[in-house]
Amino acid sequence: MAEAHQAVAFQFTITPEGIDLHLSYQALNQIYLSGLRSWKKRISRIKNGVIKGVYPASPSSWLFVVIAILATMYMQSDPSMGLIAKIREHLPPSLSLSAQGQKVLSVLLFSTLLWMSLILALRFCLKLLLSYHRWMFELHGRISTKTKVWATLVRLLSSRKPLLYSYQTSLPHLPVPSIKDTLERYLESVKPLLDEAGFQRMTRLAAGFEKSLGNRLQKYLKLKALWATNYVSDWWEEYVYLRSRSPIMVNSNYYGMDFLYVTPTANQAARAGNTITALFLYRRKVNREELNPSRIPGTVIPLCAAQCERMFNTTRTPGEETDVLQHWQDSEFVAVYHRGRYFRLWVYRAGRLLSPREIQYQIQRILDDTSLPSPGEEKLGALTAGNRTPWAQVRKQFFSSGVNKRSLDCIEKAAFFVTLDDQEEGMMGENPSVNLDRYAKSLLHGKCYDRWFDKSFSVVVYKNGKNGLNAEHSWADAPIVAHLWEFTLATDTFHLGYTADGNCRGEIEHSLPPPQRLSWNIPLQVQTQVSESLAVAQALADDVDSHVFPFREFGKGRIKKMKMSPDSFVQLALQLAYYRDRGTFCLTYEASMTRLFREGRTETVRSCSNESCEFVLALEAGEDREHCRKLFRKAAEKHQNLYRLAMTGSGIDRHLFCLYVVSKYLGVESPFLKEVLSEPWRLSTSQTPVQQMELFDLVNHPEYISLGGGFGPVADDGYGVSYIIMGEEMINFHVSSKHSCTETDSHKFGSQISQAMMDLMTLLNPDFKEASKANPDKQL
Incomplete structure (x- = not known):
């Protein structure tokens, strides 16, 4: 009491x-x-x-302008060319201001207007500079004079230390490609996937679309591009994510893993304490805009930071036709799930963030709580794992008032969701490979009811101290969450740390009120829907075939020595692996970002190209090694060019997607667009970027290597492949597919990827084969 x-x-x-x-x-x-x-x-x-x-200027520059104008006026010179006098004439008559005071006021008004005009001019110049993208297409060591001058000007205008969102108003808008260019690139991308008759048919459909409906749709799209900040992002968020009525678990949400070799502490409460603290420290940096804006690696070119705004205090709430993203300005608590019970854990007290040791103390109170779940509470989270419409209907009918609404509000308004899992996960035991696969599945879907899949992200802390997260996809893309998770792991381990006995550091205020147990009144109708949603989610989860493996034969260090892009190398290895696995090629999705533009999100790189197919066929046919090398480098350069085009707003798929949306609004049918949008992505790939390597000392602590993260299969008969290039000597792969498809096998495809990687390196460097024999694969 x-x-x-x-x-x-x-x-x-x-x-x-x-x-x-x-x-x-x-x-x-x-x-x-x-x-x-x-x-x-x-x-x-x-x-x-x-x-x-006022960026790229500074607030103090206003004073400089005022002093400069006053100095020139003192020297009997009028830099305003009579404007100051005009301003003085139009000042309202005042008995309190002398003539000298009116003159000074006029100078202040003119100086302020001049200062604001200079800011707008600087911002306009910076926007023009950031609209230049030809530098990306120039070869290393052959930089043109124009690009050198451009880079110098960008550095000059970016010399002042920016805040997280300083560049937002200076970023250019995403351009709308021409119909002709998009259709040409589309036909080029599908040519290796179609026979002659099929390609001629698709060519006729594209030509008919360009001559008739295409130009009409393009006009509406250009009108939107003039009016909206980004002509793609709002429709992409709504129609690809929020309007989907199927489960977001597995189909949309993705996961991030802990370190591969290291678990900083085996104490579950302590790991949760440090993890929660690190996440709130990151939120503080976001709120104060203390994070440096993300940039293209090795350059000063900024990337859009708009997706950071909804990272915390955000929930996807279900609707019968479309979901809605709700964001709250601030939240001083997290929602915690443990053994079927929900708790609200306050992490601030009197405006002070609790110490990691205090949060550990509060978490331990939850772990020690022996109370049982109330009827219907244990598996309530399954509603967020099943189909969206039933969840929306149940939410509206039974969670709109009373105790259920108050408890649901605690979850939805929480900074994020935390699951204290009673399982042990990670690379452990006598069969670490199998355990890694189980670890991935646990983060992807868990028990289908012990995560709150609607939250922007949910942190999972396991009984043995391992952790990870599950992220909802509609509010942001994986690089944003990866940046957050890198900071969290590094801060947890190297900044906050643990005592010798594995506990968090800091003092404890024992008078802290205990975490609040959330109360529910779950009627039988809701319990019935929970069971139905759980059945749908369980079937989906059981069908996922996950395989996670670290490839340790070589990494980006050896690839770069071959003067090759690591990403292109991996993508060509995936093409070779898929051909060996299925005996054919397929439409391949590689995620690229468009954050060079304001509110940019993603674009598709169609990695399966004429050049990649030609190379794979030549290699498999046993053609001359030198000829295969030339084809390989040609295919790699083609992939790099496709990636650059996607990044700079000249991709294919987002443009065609938006044209399709416009056609739906106009109520017109396009056979061409309908066929394009229905094509399956049987190989969906994504690289998890490493953005803050400075946080990890891999030279002195090489064991602190992240496993990265992954996602579920996109096509029923396809593969989902995520990879993270860690350090110089390792690439971690995450492969997913469906057990229900007899033609896919994640473990078999993982072996094909490993072999393809080895074969490509041997092709580029014949000596590597002998070296690898002398140093056989290490077992997990």
Whole structure:
């Protein structure tokens, strides 16, 4: 009861002598400190708004302009060419200002207008500079004079340290490619996948579309591009993600893993304490805009940071026809799930973030709680794992008021979701490869009810201290979450650390109120729907065939020595592996980003090209080694060019997707667009970027290697492949497919990838084969 008494700021009793008032100074102090933190945050937002609003100038430059104008006026010179006098004439008459005061006020007004005009001019110049992308297509060591001058100007305008969102208004808008260029690139991409008759048919469909409906749809799209910040992103978010009625578990959500070899502590509560603390430290940096803007590696070219805005305090709420992303400005608690119970854990007290040791203490209280789930509570999370429409209907009918609404609000408004899993996961035991596969499946779907798949991301902490996360996809793409997770792992291990006995560091305030158990009143109708959603989700989860393996024969170091892009090398290895696995080629999806543009998200690189197919066929036919090398390098250069085109707004698929959306709004049918949008991606690939290698000292601590993350298969008869290029000597792969397809096998395809990687390196460097025999594969 002590906590309940402390929660009351004052008490009073009525006596014959009057009112006896008893103030609780501790409670009032807590109220004061909490309010102080709130005001500090408001002031910080206002300050950051001013700083980024005038970027690439600085607020102090206003004073410089004012002093310069006043100095010239003192020297009997008028830099305004009469404008200051005009401003003075139009000032309202005032008895309180002398003639000299009116003159100074006129100078201040003119200086402010001039300063704002200069800011707009600088911002416009920066936007023009950031619209130049030819530098990306120039060969290393053969940089043109134009590009050198451009790079110098960009550095000059970017010399002042920016905030996270400083570049947002200076980023160019995503351009709309011409219909002709998109159709030409599309036909080129499908040529190796069609026979002669099929290609001629598709060529006729494309030509008919260009001459008739295409130009009409293009006009509407260009109109949208003039009006909207980004002509793709809002439709992509709505129609690809939010309007989907199938489960988001496996189909959309993806996962991120812990370190491969190291678990910093085996204490579950301690690992949760440090992980939660690190995530809130990252949120603080986002809120204060203290994170450096992401850039193209090795350059000063900024990337759009808009996706960071909805990282925390965000939930995807279900609707009968379309879901909605809800974001709250701030949240001082997390929602925690453990053994069928839901808790609200406050991580701030009187405006102070609890220490890692205090959060560990609170987590341990949850772990030690022996209470049982209320009826229907244990598997309630299955509603977020099943089909969206039933979840929307149940939510509207049974979670719109009362205790259920209050508890659901606690989950949806939480900063993020935490699952304290009672299983042990990771690379362990006598069969570490199988355990890694199980670890991936656990993060991807768990038990189908012990994650809240609607949250922007859910952190999972296992019984043995291993951790990971599951992320909802609609609000942002994987590189944003990867950046967050890199910071979390590094901060947890190298900054916060643990004591010798595996506990978190810091002091404990034992008077902390315990975590609040959420209450539910789950009627039988809801329990029935929970069972139905769980059955749908369980069938989906059981069908996932996951395989995770580290490829340790070589990494990007050896690939770069061959003067080859590591990403192109891996993509060509995937093409070779798929051909060996299925005896044919397929439409291949590789995710690329368009964050060079404002509110940019992704574009597709169609990695299966004429050049890649020609190379694979020549290699498999046993043609001359030198000829195969030439074809290999030609295919790699083609892939690099396709990637550059996608990054710079000249991709194929987002343009065709938006044309299709316009056609639906106009109520017109296009056989060409319908066929293009229905083509299956039997090989869907994505590279998890390593963006903050400076956080990890792999020279002195090579064991701290991240496993990266993965996703479920996109096509029922295809593969999903994610890979992360870690350090110089390792590439980690995540392969997924479906057990229900007799033609796919994730483990078999993983072996094909490993063999293809070896064969390609041997092709480029014949000496590698002998070296690999002398140093056989290490077993997990």
